[in-house]
Amino acid sequence: MGLCSVTLEREGGCIYLSVTGYKPGKMNINDIAGLAGVSKATVSRVLAGNPKVKETTREQIQKIINESGYQPNYLARSLSSRKTFAVGVIVEEMTNPFFSKILSMIENILNDKNYTMSISSSNWVREKELAALKNMMRNSVDGLIVSPIAMESDTIDILRKSSIPVILLNSYTDNERFSCVSSDNFQGGRLAAEHICTVPPAESVQVIAVTGYKHQTLNERMDGFYAYMDQDGSKRRRIEVYEEINTYEDGLNLVPTLLTRNRIDTVKTCLFVTNDNVAMGVQEGLLRHDIAIPGDVRLIGYDNIEFSGRCRVPLTTIEQSSGEMGRIAAMEILDMIENHNMNVRKFRLPTRLILRDSSP
């Protein structure tokens, strides 16, 4: 063990012992300044890459920083600079592959730019959504990406009044306060209807739509769906709607009801389910009742999650570019944060019909 070199230094009238050998625990900027024999302002400048530090000084301080393993405290930095390099993301559920793909994309882009992502999920409960939002705002995130449960809510009211950049994900509003990134659900619904109306058998007599939580995206899908059906009046079918069918299990359990109420085993039927996860449940239920897909019933889903091509009968579905939604949301929030750019932009990503076995 070599001896440590000890020096005497004055600071604010006190005499300090400074030892070249580093503290084992947390060092702060004062320790570095002490070791380097400069003021903490200079160290701070080096840390910030401020060009008005003499090159030799910079090198010396940098050396000490590297050797000591000093890591600046970001809380202090954030408090003082009013910038946290943190973005908060709130979604309804994070296990749904639709969302987890978006989240993953956002995370990758943010991390590349050295931003931090905190995630909360509302699980479709408004109080949780609101609590998550408040928590993030108190934590002074630089920006928020929120997939709101509803457009009329305390959450939206608070967001509207807030001064930080906000992106609404998977939602659309005319309100000038919010940038929005969503897919064109109206078009998606149309695509589904168009497919149903143009594909044989032309004589199919009933169309059953299955949707979930009352949510803007689902309303839009159904609007687009009806719009096409109305326009296509000549072939107008009997349309029946089941709502609040939210999970795989819900879909599975819906089937007996369908069978008794709609006698879909005896007539040609098209099922449009506005969520692939639920569609898989419905499919499973139908197969268990020996209903042939697409022989007896055509089945059309929505989302094109990774697994919809791999299920028992691969799903014909409407694709949303979830990865792209995540990418745009992340790029957009970064742009707003870094360039203090308050321009509101609305993104509507096109959807696409993916033909698979369940309704070829």
Added chain:
Amino acid sequence: MGLCSVTLEREGGCIYLSVTGYKPGKMNINDIAGLAGVSKATVSRVLAGNPKVKETTREQIQKIINESGYQPNYLARSLSSRKTFAVGVIVEEMTNPFFSKILSMIENILNDKNYTMSISSSNWVREKELAALKNMMRNSVDGLIVSPIAMESDTIDILRKSSIPVILLNSYTDNERFSCVSSDNFQGGRLAAEHICTVPPAESVQVIAVTGYKHQTLNERMDGFYAYMDQDGSKRRRIEVYEEINTYEDGLNLVPTLLTRNRIDTVKTCLFVTNDNVAMGVQEGLLRHDIAIPGDVRLIGYDNIEFSGRCRVPLTTIEQSSGEMGRIAAMEILDMIENHNMNVRKFRLPTRLILRDSSP
């Protein structure tokens, strides 16, 4: 509109104008103190629920806090109190349902306790893992839950030296520094081997194992697998291993190789794939080549993700209780944080064979 009441106050020799009518923008604790005519220490005590504040004072301050919509700045609070109510989570990938289920469980539990969760994914790249870790430590998280890529790494070295609570997820080490939550992969591998050896056809002549990135969990699974196979010497099969098969596409693309190298269309074969996602790819590849499952080839996966029961031929697989892993990791980190409990505990969750059509 009523008039605002204006009062004169002295503070530090200066005369302040205090108006009862709240600032539109951000208020801080001093503003509240000014409005209430007390010092900020008292406001801080009210905020902290400190009992030694006179009841009438508390009510009055609380009223002002409520009316003004004041939200304390958590950065400042954290800096001063050295507690952030934030937990960092690092996993390899967040789109894999195995991980997203864990993440979701952790998030729910943390949020219930008003903790914040920040997520980073390493995407199997060590440098990204390390960067994410450093970032989180600089952000002074109260605890870390990490699913490490490898046990010998800078990441682990830094974690070992760190003083905050750490949970290793999906990994195991004897090291006394770390609490671990993982499933019993050795047992899982055994279960798979046992299933293969006990199920007809007893005469099957080859076993093909397909694994991914070199990762402790996979090594353990294969160890358990071999352990059973060795012990079960009488029925010993020819075992072949393919490594570094990581994704659905990798699995799909592996099939032509399997077919030419192993002639699995002419002999009885068991395929053990240590990841359900990959197993689905392999399955798809086999089906495209008209190999019957389980007729020609038995297929056994690993993880029991939500979708493994829903694919073309539902997968026989080894279940890991991912939700439980998340739950335990979250509860454990909270316990360590809140009770300053540095007791290291190792959790090994049992696995379970799930029989489905791919190898009944």
Added chain:
DNA sequence: TCTGGAATTGTAACCGGTTACATTATTCCC
């Protein structure tokens, strides 16, 4: 009315950075 201790509140230091402004050092030119 006085006194001591409990209850309440205020004061000021501190957490660890950033930065406007002041101060000192250096360089350049006549």
Added chain:
DNA sequence: GGGAATAATGTAACCGGTTACAATTCCAGA
């Protein structure tokens, strides 16, 4: 060598809270 301009660094206030300790207020009991 002197003085101005410029470069480098230091000083101190500030970000918005928490908290140890000091000061004040209150009230019962003597």
